[in-house]
Amino acid sequence: MADATLDAKGLNCPLPILKAKKALKDLKVGETLEILATDPGAIKDFEAFCRTTGNELVESGEEGEVYRFVIKRAA
Amino acid sequence: MGDGNQMTEEAVEQTIGNAKSMTIIATKGTLDWAYPPFILATTAAAMDIDVTMFFTFYGLPLLNKKLDLQLGTLGNPAMKMPMMGMHMGMPSIVGVIPGVTSGATAMMKNMMKKKGVASIEELREAAVLSDVRIIACQMTLDLFEMDPDDMIEGIELGGAATYIESAVKSDINLYI
Numbered sequence: 001m002a003d004a005t006l007d008a009k010g011l012n013c014p015l016p017i018l019k020a021k022k023a024l025k026d027l028k029v030g031e032t033l034e035i036l037a038t039d040p041g042a043i044k045d046f047e048a049f050c051r052t053t054g055n056e057l058v059e060s061g062e063e064g065e066v067y068r069f070v071i072k073r074a075a
Numbered sequence: 076m077g078d079g080n081q082m083t084e085e086a087v088e089q090t091i092g093n094a095k096s097m098t099i100i101a102t103k104g105t106l107d108w109a110y111p112p113f114i115l116a117t118t119a120a121a122m123d124i125d126v127t128m129f130f131t132f133y134g135l136p137l138l139n140k141k142l143d144l145q146l147g148t149l150g151n152p153a154m155k156m157p158m159m160g161m162h163m164g165m166p167s168i169v170g171v172i173p174g175v176t177s178g179a180t181a182m183m184k185n186m187m188k189k190k191g192v193a194s195i196e197e198l199r200e201a202a203v204l205s206d207v208r209i210i211a212c213q214m215t216l217d218l219f220e221m222d223p224d225d226m227i228e229g230i231e232l233g234g235a236a237t238y239i240e241s242a243v244k245s246d247i248n249l250y251i
Contacts, residue, residue, distance in 0.1 A: 052124075
């Protein structure tokens, strides 16, 4: 189980990223954030976001029409 | 040997050295042209990049508290409108007919809401909250006889040199 969940379903670029960043700030280092999204662009965008910020993309997958990501907060 | 301290200093230096920065010049004030600068600025800020935005000419009114942005329908042959269940090109000349601009704008805003696209007001607020540095062009302010009191809080006034000082140190500089 992730430490927090962000429902970004129905939101389009760049809102899932902006809201994820905000939600990550509220977590402690090492805690995880689960993100649910429907924007197909989110797959590549969360990969790029994590590569650039150093946060760890622990999971990235699809459940039905919903994309699910788990990000672990780095420093 | 004091290795521990040295490592820490190195780590700090590396972190500072890795901090990237970006500047964006926003020169256009129609609804469609307002999006790229704000989307890129907010996303970059979310990715821990220091962002400076410089608003000049028709980009400057994007800093007014009250926005009523319109779609630019003229001279945009790439624009397709949803009509009769499909997306059809609109001949440029149609754009001169009174009411077409506001009609197309209403359709676009409606579509954006339906598709979960943020409003410019939302993105601008996100930019302010994520500490994006916002510079309003002093010369444009004088030229257009605009009042800084009508503009959002937390912006600074500056000129070309203020922008260049920021741009010369930045990794990415965009003109939109």
